[in-house]
Amino acid sequence: MRQCRMLIHAAFAAGLLLTGVAHASNPVFPGWYADPEAAIFQHQYWIYPTTSLRYSEQTSFDAFSSDDLVHWTKHAGVLRMADVPWAKKAMWAPAMTEKDGKYYFFFAANDIQNDKQLGGIGVAVADHPEGPYKDLLGHPLVDAFHNGAQPIDPFVFHDGDGSWYLIYGGWKHANVVKLKPDFSGVEPTADGKTWHEITPSPEYVEGPLMFKRNGKYYFMWSEGGWTGPDYSVAYAIGDSPLGPFKRIGKILQQDPTIGTGAGHHSVFHVARDDSWFIVYHRHPLGDTDGNHREVCIDRMEFDADGKILPVKMTREGVPPHAL
Template sequence: MKKHYLLLLFTFTTAFLSAQNNNPVFPGWYADPEGIIFDKEYWIFPTYSAPFDEQVFLDAFSSPDLVTWKKHERIIDTAEVSWAKRAMWAPSIIEKDEKYYLFFGANDIQSDKELGGIGVAISDTPGGPYKDLLGKPLIGKFHNGAQPIDQFVFHDKDGQYYLIYGGWKHCNIAKLNDDFTGFIPFEDGVVFKEITPEGYVEGPFMFIRNGKYYFMWSEGGWTGPNYSVAYAIADSPLGPFKRIDKILQQDPNIATGAGHHSVIKVPNEDTYYIVYHRRPLTETDGNSRETCIDIMKFDDNGHILPVKITEEGVGANPLQ
């Protein structure tokens, strides 16, 4: 009888665990998530999703396996950044020379007459605390029509670091200098090159796979149900980028507003995860956004297959 009971308990427990829903990956309203791997840990750096005047700090989350997450509260806030008052958005992070550089947007400026834009902060650990590196914005003006928000720092295979950014349907790329305090002009003397593809709205992201540059971005309005992600492929981080297809969007049976994403590649595997935010079907407030993870796959031609957004999310995948 005891053996039968244990077998039944094991079967029930296994079925329960396999049916668990891992999306959203952690509680709370968080958006614009950047996923990355540091020191055999997964990390997510999101926007705190709230009214702009309440967005005065950034949290981070770490996990050994994509399932169990630890919250790192207030890794930076406006008390540390003298010029930032509100709307701290869309963090992007990179490690260089054993330092961690956190790029962020602040103040949601609408013109060159306002103080704000893209800043950069530094820490000895990914979980902070971070200190403002410059005491002023790294980019505080509009260039090529791009609002200085939604920054992504990209490390190319030749060692060059780029900042790719932009809202208001314009995207720029610029070469960061060695200490991330400014930019290096391209050979033609231009500092900010526009690489805007068809359909681009905001939220750029770039990665390399099989020698090709995959450029991804968000389309639609962030408060609406049709927020989504599309992509292009080129031979250079400068493009030209011709839109191929939309690969992430709402599923009316699961959630709406699926967009503003990032991608995590597992080292030594051809395994890719897409980290993104979406709005539960029960929510109508534009700020009610949660962070989720699903698998991202490719076809034999290297094209990204449409992502199926799920409530199950992904299973545990500890880093070796």
């Protein structure tokens, strides 16, 4: 058994598909990973997580692809700090999108504490989902504090009218800003304002996400401390990506029989059958190392009124689900 596990980890390290070995279980792939970004590119599921190590060791990103949410292929080093000349301290919290045949990789870097330090949110670009990604601008896309929000934890939202938005923010503040069509910067919205604060409640901490369902905008985020057991996910619903948003409640939190610190999530939406899956990280039971985080997938469902039902964390994960 020990030899089998070693072979599995070796196969992942080599970037091989574990067909016939992987199975529906949480975590979905081995290794310490966090802040998973979920995307569907080229009729495949993709997960882009933070490499959950000490800041000084967070110098590259891996990606994982799957045809069925069960069997995963590792793509190592899709973006490296060496390809982002202004990134020096750490990189984390990916956000992904595709536009006009190009793939864009947004990320946080350097953990700046004030406007005098270099860093913030960057963007890289590639011709393929697996990279390699190269820095797009030569400098951060967002490099300063606005409305009290630390420039970290980006999420990119494409609205039905063609507008692109960047939702981001730590230090208990969330902003939304309209992106220029080429992602080279930001621009004012129709009201002439650029930096819109959409902090939904005092409980907001970081990890924002947005999607649209049945004409309503769902704003989700993480609460609590990322190293502790109380990390969790809450949400609000609004009529515009600019808000206002009022907190409805938590939908994902620790389960003392499964895992703790469940948060910083993303979602897959399978349009053909309107299935939703939440992708998140959590700490193994009994493990107190804050960087020991694993990526998991469970179902996310809605009630008749469009409210998100509490997510049941599982060890089994989800069964195979084709796109």
